[in-house]
Amino acid sequence: SESGGKKLSCITTCSLSNTPTYIWYKNGQRVSDCKSASCSVAAVSGAVSYSCAVEGHDSLHSPPV
Numbered sequence: 001s002e003s004g005g006k007k008l009s010c011i012t013t014c015s016l017s018n019t020p021t022y023i024w025y026k027n028g029q030r031v032s033d034c035k036s037a038s039c040s041v042a043a044v045s046g047a048v049s050y051s052c053a054v055e056g057h058d059s060l061h062s063p064p065v
Contacts, residue, residue, distance in 0.1 A: 009038045010052035010062065021055040 010022050024031040024039055027049055031039075041050065051061045 005040050005042050007038060007040050008050055008052070008065065010054075011037075012054055014054070023053045023055055025051045025053070025061065 008024070010024075012020070021035050022037055024034045026041075031050075034041075050065050053061045
């Protein structure tokens with residue numbers, strides 16, 4: 001298993017007029033401690049998936065990673 005953490009980045013192709021707030025999901029559950037485009041997470045083990053969305057467009061999740 002890997003030690004340390006991983007860095008996740010949320011890239012959007014939408015043209016957003018202001019600085020968006022990003023919403024991160026871990027296994028479908030909202031993660032409240034990260035609201036930026038790049039987040040560091042603890043080492044991922046087992047079947048854990050992350051996805052992100054832009055606040056106001058919560059229904060448009062990224063594919064899970």
